Amino acid sequence: MIRIENLTKSFGAKNAVDNVSFSVERGEVLGFLGPNGAGKSTTMRMITGFLPPTAGSVSVGGFDVVEAPLEAKRLIGYLPESAPSYPDMSVRGFLAFAAEMRGLHGDAGKRAVARVVDLCFLSSVLHQSIDTLSKGYRHRTCLAQALIHDPEVLVLDEPTDGLDPNQKHEVRNLIRDMGRSKAVIFSTHILEEVDAACTRAIIIDRGRIVANGTPAELRAKSEIAGAITLQLAGAPDAAAKLAALPCARKVETLGAQLRAYPKDAAAAAELARSVIELVSREGWKLEALHTEEGQLDEVFRRITLPDTVKR
């Protein structure tokens, strides 16, 4: 549904987005990760046709965003970064406006408003003016606007920003449900959201894609992925013996626990087998044992530069 080819956007000499290519199909939820200023919002603004690309192309549902903007925009529901809305309007008025602009008049408009009000839990503030709402409600009002025409493509720029943990949870579930029938792309810097809602994630840094895969694939890039953590009663020589295993790179002592790291990603399964064999051969009393899955935040930190580093 969304196809991005060699997309570049430069502001003066600086490339905010640099030769980015990816695509999102129906049924996919793509998490768009990256530090602040990495080019996430700029990319999304080009997808939605708000900013013209400097080079490269974006097509949505087969329509080029620059050449056939109206056809492409009709397919898209967009939640911009700061979730803007017209503060002097009521929630209902704002959503009715959005519906009318999407060609939903009369009864169809009323039904569309009722549907998104329900979906985004807005019924209690329906008649309130938007400037009197809390940030969470304002955010959901703008999200409701993006869903009003039941779009095939959803572009959500930080959809959970400023929400409380319960609201975050609801919105993530909403995104995951939407993803079954739509193509969804959303940006975030909350890594747990990737696990909660995404089928695939892209990490972007300084305008370039630095990682692209399923959450599990990304986690596997973590240093800790495949490491075996175990807790033993007694066995003072365990650390040395674990370190002597040919498939172990190093062994770490974490309080009462020991953690053995595999030599490389391919050695993970072998390491697990050898550790269990070793435990039974030595007759150690095993109290706990598990395989580490890898941590997204560690991967994220390793492949992106913090924005405190001068570029």
Place this chain on the structure above:
Amino acid sequence: MNRAASHVKTIAKRELSSYFASPVAYVFLVIFLLLNGFFTFTAGQFFERGEASLAAFFGWHPWLYLVLVPAVGMRLWSEERRSGTLELLLTLPISPWEAILGKFLASWIFLALALALTFPVVITVNWLGEPDNGQILAGYFGSLMLAGVYLAITCMTSALTRNQVIAFILSVAACLFLILAGFNPVTDLFTRWASPAVVETIAAFSVVTHYDGFQKGVIDSRDLLFFASVIGFALFATAVILRNRRSA
């Protein structure tokens, strides 16, 4: 085409209702009417003139609008840029023209409403004497066109910045130029270094020259064309500015 008209209407309706959702509309209407009364009856010496016409009323409009029209129009695009709603508006499946036209028309309709509320002055002059009501109608029409010119210029400056104050000052300056272009002290300034043809051209840009025709009761197609083309040009410039912006 039908779809475009519906978009323009929806945007205009939203814009117009946002004037009345805040005190802006009411403050504006009251001040507009008060100032009109003051200029017509006190500064314009309506009674002392001893003639049944609204010359004293219309004569002040180029100056009155100079401040009031930019005040009405300055938020049109600046506010959208500042609050980020520009991003919503321009990612809707509409052409930027529909948004530009919808917003312009909303403000113009609002100004037309303000102008219509000056009807007591027409009643007064009709009660006191026998004015030429055709001339008065032409005067109103010219006044509305003049407001449209100022408003279109304000649209343009408003699209330039997210700061309403800057938009206001720029549009006052631009409109002031359009008033002064025909004034002798200004044309004299240009005659020192420009050829008479250039001076003539600059003077032809003065809205006052074109506005005066309407006040004499003459709707000249040249004056009309002048006003329409300034409005068209300013709105076109608005579209260019919006297309070339870098961000919200």
